[in-house]
Amino acid sequence: MKRTLYDLAGEDPACRFSPFCWRSRLALAHKGLDADVVPWRFTERDRLGFSGQDRVPVLVDGERVVADSWAIACWLEDRYPDRPSLFDGDGGRAVSRFVNVWADSELHPQVARMVVADIPSLLAPADRAYFHESREQRFGMALERVSADRAERVESFRRELLHPLRTMLGQQPWLGGEAPVYADYIVFGAFQWARVGSAFELLEKDDPVAMWRERVLDLHGGLARATPARSAAAATASAAAA
Amino acid sequence: MKRTLYDLAGEDPACRFSPFCWRSRLALAHKGLDADVVPWRFTERDRLGFSGQDRVPVLVDGERVVADSWAIACWLEDRYPDRPSLFDGDGGRAVSRFVNVWADSELHPQVARMVVADIPSLLAPADRAYFHESREQRFGMALERVSADRAERVESFRRELLHPLRTMLGQQPWLGGEAPVYADYIVFGAFQWARVGSAFELLEKDDPVAMWRERVLDLHGGLARATPARSAAAATASAAAA
Numbered sequence: 508m509k510r511t512l513y514d515l516a517g518e519d520p521a522c523r524f525s526p527f528c529w530r531s532r533l534a535l536a537h538k539g540l541d542a543d544v545v546p547w548r549f550t551e552r553d554r555l556g557f558s559g560q561d562r563v564p565v566l567v568d569g570e571r572v573v574a575d576s577w578a579i580a581c582w583l584e585d586r587y588p589d590r591p592s593l594f595d596g597d598g599g600r601a602v603s604r605f606v607n608v609w610a611d612s613e614l615h616p617q618v619a620r621m622v623v624a625d626i627p628s629l630l631a632p633a634d635r636a637y638f639h640e641s642r643e644q645r646f647g648m649a650l651e652r653v654s655a656d657r658a659e660r661v662e663s664f665r666r667e668l669l670h671p672l673r674t675m676l677g678q679q680p681w682l683g684g685e686a687p688v689y690a691d692y693i694v695f696g697a698f699q700w701a702r703v704g705s706a707f708e709l710l711e712k713d714d715p716v717a718m719w720r721e722r723v724l725d726l727h728g729g730l731a732r733a734t735p736a737r738s739a740a741a742a743t744a745s746a747a748a749a
Numbered sequence: 750m751k752r753t754l755y756d757l758a759g760e761d762p763a764c765r766f767s768p769f770c771w772r773s774r775l776a777l778a779h780k781g782l783d784a785d786v787v788p789w790r791f792t793e794r795d796r797l798g799f800s801g802q803d804r805v806p807v808l809v810d811g812e813r814v815v816a817d818s819w820a821i822a823c824w825l826e827d828r829y830p831d832r833p834s835l836f837d838g839d840g841g842r843a844v845s846r847f848v849n850v851w852a853d854s855e856l857h858p859q860v861a862r863m864v865v866a867d868i869p870s871l872l873a874p875a876d877r878a879y880f881h882e883s884r885e886q887r888f889g890m891a892l893e894r895v896s897a898d899r900a901e902r903v904e905s906f907r908r909e910l911l912h913p914l915r916t917m918l919g920q921q922p923w924l925g926g927e928a929p930v931y932a933d934y935i936v937f938g939a940f941q942w943a944r945v946g947s948a949f950e951l952l953e954k955d956d957p958v959a960m961w962r963e964r965v966l967d968l969h970g971g972l973a974r975a976t977p978a979r980s981a982a983a984a985t986a987s988a989a990a991a
Contacts, residue, residue: 596838601927684842
């Protein structure tokens with residue numbers, strides 16, 4: 508059966524940095540399910556018309572169309588119950604929603620502020636204009652200003668926002684306990700977004716959160732690691748060209 | 750088999766306000782397990798000597814002594830697997846740890862700042878001196894000053910800190926999904942601490958978080974509701990006497 512995941516891409520179609528799409532890619536890999544992960548760009552709304560909305564990830568699984576990363580995880584869990592579980596029980600599914608809303612409303616806004624200025628230089632020209640306009644409207648200022656104080660901001664991000672995650676990872680190796688579950692992918696998505704989209708480093712090497720991030724990068728044959736981290740040199744050259 | 754839970758009490762032995770002890774009391778009720786819930790006061794460290802540490806909750810379950818609310822929940826889940834589950838699966842247990850560390854490190858400090866000044870007037874005289882000294886050392890200022898700005902502070906507490914919880918409760922009635930689990934009790938403990946310990950209201954009535962709090966108060970025959978909320982009149986009289 509044919510399975511397709513629409514995934515946000517930069518001008519280089521191999522550049523995949525959407526945190527929500529990474530949740531779904533890792534969920535598919537966790538289930539051991541193949542999919543064509545096709546590049547999609549912000550301004551290609553027509554191509555998603557069939558899904559009834561205009562954002563990725565969108566999964567087409569045979570006849571079924573599923574939009575939204577949480578809905579995709581639930582679909583995969585229910586449709587493929589004999590594959591490795593994403594939630595490890597109904598309680599895991601219910602409580603993972605807390606992690607999902609925490610990531611969306613606490614983690615993502617802080618990561619966004621630190622990396623958003625680096626994103627336009629990755630994008631195809633039409634997307635670049637769209638992104639600049641929509642994000643500057645959202646933040647109410649030029650993107651360069653949004654990210655300007657990140658060297659200071661990252662200190663409280665590490666110390667305060669990541670404190671619960673770090674504490675937990677001192678008690679168990681994964682959010683899922685002894686093995687990764689979807690909650691790990693939810694949180695990892697934000698770090699992969701920053702890793703692929705920006706050369707700015709969110710974590711110190713000896714942070715237990717950074718060590719966990721390395722473990723997720725190794726999962727499923729190194730799926731997430733296969734998309735390269737952005738290098739400082741490339742980011743500078745690309746920004747100059749943009 | 751005899752089962753005893755040591756629970757923090759005020760001068761009035763019926764006044765039970767420890768957020769951690771409430772986690773354990775509701776966990777016992779969820780499992781349908783009886784226990785003598787005996788009052789203990791901060792300065793009665795000798796009485797806990799048998800447990801190898803000096804804080805409550807401590808559960809004595811037959812021959813077994815278990816300290817720390819998380820350890821108690823895990824003990825009950827493993828020892829009584831045929832009773833209603835606190836975690837609803839291994840994934841629920843693992844991911845509930847995130848809720849546990851989030852509550853301890855994000856929710857509790859903010860609630861503490863808003864209610865701490867009201868606690869001494871509830872305490873037995875020896876505890877009152879201990880509490881004042883230890884908490885003023887922790888906060889680095891007089892307790893009255895710690896809580897002085899709570900009328901403003903509660904606004905950001907509601908709007909920001911509770912945002913993920915509120916969003917989640919818009920998607921499902923309990924942290925556990927269709928039914929409460931231990932994650933609900935973890936978070937509820939903080940609200941019960943404020944409810945019993947202070948007349949200061951953390952929540953607006955029409956907040957989905959307040960409606961969920963009412964639902965938890967109704968659980969297990971209204972166990973948590975049976976400990977009265979502190980009234981503004983009593984708090985004032987008691988503070989004046991203290």
